[in-house]
Amino acid sequence: MKIKNTLRQMRKDWVLYVMLLPGMIYFIVFHIIPILNMKLAFQDYRIIGENTWVGLKHFNVLFGSPAFKDVLMNTVIISTMKMIFIFPIPIILSLMINELRFGPYRKFIQSVSYLPHFLSWVVIAGIWIAFLNPVEGGVNVIRGFFNLPSLDFMTSKEHIRWVLIFSEMWRSAGWDTILYIAAILKISPALYEAAKIDGATTFQQMRYVTVPAMMSTVVTVFILNLGFFMNAGFDQVFNLMNDSVLSVIDILDTYVYRIGILNGQYAYATAASLFKGVIGLVLILSTHFISKRLTGKGVW
Amino acid sequence: MRNFSVMKSIIQFVLFIFVLAILIPLLNILAMSLSDPSKVSELSGLGILPKGFSLINYEIILANPLIVRSILNSVFITIVGTIVNLFLTALTAYVLARTNFVGKNIVLILLIAVMVFEPSMITEYLLMKDLGLLNSYASLILYKAINVYYLFILMRFFQEVPDSIIEAAKIDGASHFRIFTQIMIPLSKPALATLALFYGVYHWNEYFRATIYITDPSKWPLQVVLRQFVVSQDNTTLLNGIDGKSAEFLASLDFGSLQAATIVVAVVPMLLLYPLILKYFTKGAMDGGVKE
Numbered sequence: 251m252k253i254k255n256t257l258r259q260m261r262k263d264w265v266l267y268v269m270l271l272p273g274m275i276y277f278i279v280f281h282i283i284p285i286l287n288m289k290l291a292f293q294d295y296r297i298i299g300e301n302t303w304v305g306l307k308h309f310n311v312l313f314g315s316p317a318f319k320d321v322l323m324n325t326v327i328i329s330t331m332k333m334i335f336i337f338p339i340p341i342i343l344s345l346m347i348n349e350l351r352f353g354p355y356r357k358f359i360q361s362v363s364y365l366p367h368f369l370s371w372v373v374i375a376g377i378w379i380a381f382l383n384p385v386e387g388g389v390n391v392i393r394g395f396f397n398l399p400s401l402d403f404m405t406s407k408e409h410i411r412w413v414l415i416f417s418e419m420w421r422s423a424g425w426d427t428i429l430y431i432a433a434i435l436k437i438s439p440a441l442y443e444a445a446k447i448d449g450a451t452t453f454q455q456m457r458y459v460t461v462p463a464m465m466s467t468v469v470t471v472f473i474l475n476l477g478f479f480m481n482a483g484f485d486q487v488f489n490l491m492n493d494s495v496l497s498v499i500d501i502l503d504t505y506v507y508r509i510g511i512l513n514g515q516y517a518y519a520t521a522a523s524l525f526k527g528v529i530g531l532v533l534i535l536s537t538h539f540i541s542k543r544l545t546g547k548g549v550w
Numbered sequence: 551m552r553n554f555s556v557m558k559s560i561i562q563f564v565l566f567i568f569v570l571a572i573l574i575p576l577l578n579i580l581a582m583s584l585s586d587p588s589k590v591s592e593l594s595g596l597g598i599l600p601k602g603f604s605l606i607n608y609e610i611i612l613a614n615p616l617i618v619r620s621i622l623n624s625v626f627i628t629i630v631g632t633i634v635n636l637f638l639t640a641l642t643a644y645v646l647a648r649t650n651f652v653g654k655n656i657v658l659i660l661l662i663a664v665m666v667f668e669p670s671m672i673t674e675y676l677l678m679k680d681l682g683l684l685n686s687y688a689s690l691i692l693y694k695a696i697n698v699y700y701l702f703i704l705m706r707f708f709q710e711v712p713d714s715i716i717e718a719a720k721i722d723g724a725s726h727f728r729i730f731t732q733i734m735i736p737l738s739k740p741a742l743a744t745l746a747l748f749y750g751v752y753h754w755n756e757y758f759r760a761t762i763y764i765t766d767p768s769k770w771p772l773q774v775v776l777r778q779f780v781v782s783q784d785n786t787t788l789l790n791g792i793d794g795k796s797a798e799f800l801a802s803l804d805f806g807s808l809q810a811a812t813i814v815v816a817v818v819p820m821l822l823l824y825p826l827i828l829k830y831f832t833k834g835a836m837d838g839g840v841k842e
Contacts, residue, residue: 273641282663365824392596
């Protein structure tokens with residue numbers, strides 16, 4: 251009886267299913283099928299004929315390979331450096347921008363600081379490669395001014411990770427202030443009035459009113475960043491890497507690209523991305539639930 | 551407040567340095583692209599005014615059939631891609647936002663699964679190969695036809711349309727498809743315009759899928775040509791486009807300036823739309839509350 255009702259309901263709603271069809275076909279073909287096809291990680295790829303199952307062969311090779319260990323370390327190091335050095339910057343910036351009165355100067359600063367977020371990494375890499383040029387690049391002009399020797403940052407193993415950190419900062423620090431500024435704007439002016447009556451200085455107002463009020467946003471953003479820890483920045487590394495620094499900035503995603511797409515070791519590369527995907531999934535799901543618990547906001 | 555004017559000045563100064571750090575590299579590239587090739591070596595890496603003035607770099611680039619072709623490819627992919635994105639996203643969002651039907655939960659679970667688990671670039675590539683979409687614009691337009699985050703944004707917007715309007719239409723005998731095309735779409739113009747920008751910026755900046763899916767240079771979008779020329783320092787695309795010019799002419803070129811001009815060309819559409827982008831993206835980011 252229940253099934254009959256369900257079927258009748260479905261027949262009545264046939265228009266809805268027709269409208270849903272294109273979207274569902276899209277999701278199944280372009281998302282679900284590639285996800286299911288990651289079973290390739292347990293197979294050997296054949297150009298003609300069926301792939302053969304090989305169990306954990308690729309994973310054994312993967313975990314035994316020094317190259318993979320390096321890549322994993324690079325991913326962890328670069329992600330951690332980004333967390334430590336980039337995460338606090340937008341918080342400080344938004345506190346500083348908040349101290350500016352509303353007006354053309356504030357608007358100008360905000361508009362300019364958002365701009366790099368909308369440039370592709372190809373464009374940013376082009377700009378940075380020119381800016382870090384050992385001969386006439388801006389950074390070396392400044393170094394020359396202080397009588398420091400010129401440096402070729404792009405090919406220096408010691409410096410290239412800092413290039414990643416600073417270029418990421420350049421691109422996203424301004425944009426990432428948006429959420430914090432939104433949080434600050436929601437603070438009731440009454441709190442500031444009260445603080446002023448109690449004789450709080452600008453700095454004390456910041457310390458005791460603004461910062462505590464934006465903490466929940468800070469926590470949310472931090473937790474969500476943790477969820478994407480395994481994404482150390484494919485686009486960025488892909489565009490800024492070259493042979494001389496590959497060993498220190500090769501991350502999981504660029505590794506998968508190189509061994510998979512360039513060298514055609516499809517199954518082995520799929521095993522590497524399945525490993526990354528599973529770690530990433532665990533991180534995202536756990537951060538989602540932690541974030542929901544703590545702040546009421548999750549990834550979805 | 552008054553006693554802390556020193557602190558205010560420090561803050562203003564630090565923010566000024568911050569803005570300079572963003573603007574100088576950008577303006578330097580612009581200045582380089584507009585400089586006279588023979589004088590460009592005098593331009594310091596911090597210079598923001600061109601040395602001499604010449605449009606020769608742009609003339610060379612825009613006379614190059616491969617680069618012009620790539621610009622047209624990018625424009626085509628961006629426009630068609632955005633239209634496909636908007637249509638599919640709106641259609642799906644309508645059904646999920648405004649109606650209840652058997653199986654809706656399954657669909658929502660599917661969407662969340664898609665959002666949290668990314669397929670491997672290898673299996674995506676193999677799928678494109680199996681579908682015979684390699685070297686086609688369709689591969690770039692279809693592979694991200696619906697963005698789940700944007701779908702959720704639009705669903706939220708559709709949910710805010712007052713029920714009474716929909717009910718009235720239903721009483722008048724309007725079908726779902728009619729309600730979608732004649733009520734929801736017109737009422738959602740601001741939201742759709744916002745999404746059009748989101749998707750448009752995305753298509754304009756996309757280079758990676760094109761790098762792996764498209765091997766035929768005549769189908770490359772601008773970002774791929776730019777990448778080859780600027781990041782990989784490979785001049786073949788550019789040189790192949792210059793025919794019948796003397797060796798002296800080639801020697802007079804400054805590749806740094808030509809690269810700069812190509813970068814500028816790739817950024818210009820973004821800057822033209824920047825006021826709109828600012829308005830909608832910042833609002834979207836503030837409302838969304840979740841970082842992408």
